[in-house]
Amino acid sequence: xxxxxxxxxxxxxxxxxxxxxxxxxxxxxxxxxxxxxxxxxxxxxxxxxxxxxxxxxxxxxxxxxxxxxxxxxxxxxxxxxxxxxxxxxxxxxxxxxxxxxxxxxxxxxxxxxxx
Amino acid sequence: xxxxxxxxxxxxxxxxxxxxxxxxxxxxxxxxxxxxxxxxxxxxxxxxxxxxxxxxxxxxxxxxxxxxxxxxxxxxxxxxxxxxxxxxxxxxxxxxxxxxxxxxxxxxxxxxx
Numbered sequence: 001x002x003x004x005x006x007x008x009x010x011x012x013x014x015x016x017x018x019x020x021x022x023x024x025x026x027x028x029x030x031x032x033x034x035x036x037x038x039x040x041x042x043x044x045x046x047x048x049x050x051x052x053x054x055x056x057x058x059x060x061x062x063x064x065x066x067x068x069x070x071x072x073x074x075x076x077x078x079x080x081x082x083x084x085x086x087x088x089x090x091x092x093x094x095x096x097x098x099x100x101x102x103x104x105x106x107x108x109x110x111x112x113x114x115x
Numbered sequence: 116x117x118x119x120x121x122x123x124x125x126x127x128x129x130x131x132x133x134x135x136x137x138x139x140x141x142x143x144x145x146x147x148x149x150x151x152x153x154x155x156x157x158x159x160x161x162x163x164x165x166x167x168x169x170x171x172x173x174x175x176x177x178x179x180x181x182x183x184x185x186x187x188x189x190x191x192x193x194x195x196x197x198x199x200x201x202x203x204x205x206x207x208x209x210x211x212x213x214x215x216x217x218x219x220x221x222x223x224x225x226x227x228x
Contacts, residue, residue: 004158033215040123040220041220042204042218042219042220042221043159043204043218045215048215058215088156090158090159091158092158102147102149102164102208102216103149103161103164104159104161104206104216105161106158106159106160107158108157108158109156109157109158111156
């Protein structure tokens, strides 16, 4: 079974702090994704990566950056946290390409509170 | 752009009944459609994938239909149990062959004992 883990389940940070959220997958998947999920807004894609050191902006990249130095690890960085970044953050991975393998495997999520 | 609609109102049903959730989409013809389950405070979990040339797919108590004419998918849970209570998300394959799915906002299912 694919396993996607996230570094923290709950996180409390102060406005202006730099925040790192880490995600690790153990199934050699090419693609990794970061979403945020807010009530009434559903899942919104922040960034994704289709290969090591490659990244693409999603729908809401402002205020975020990402890093993928190793295939299994994808980090989300909030350069200067703000209260409107309080949210549930979800990491996902999927096997690249192919007709059958577009399923996304999600981590347990990190609930971030910015005070 | 493609749009996915799921009923935002929670579906309340009695244990043992069949739950039916709806996913409608517009401005797109997906090659496949997926259903995920999400429990409160957790990440979504993949349940079923159905392709455009498949009318129906089953897995245990779950059944998904895909009507490309109506642009609609129905998700059924037969003999529902309180443990089936969760939010169910549908997702279309990405537009233009993209591998990034577009998710609906989900419908909450509450099964009463």
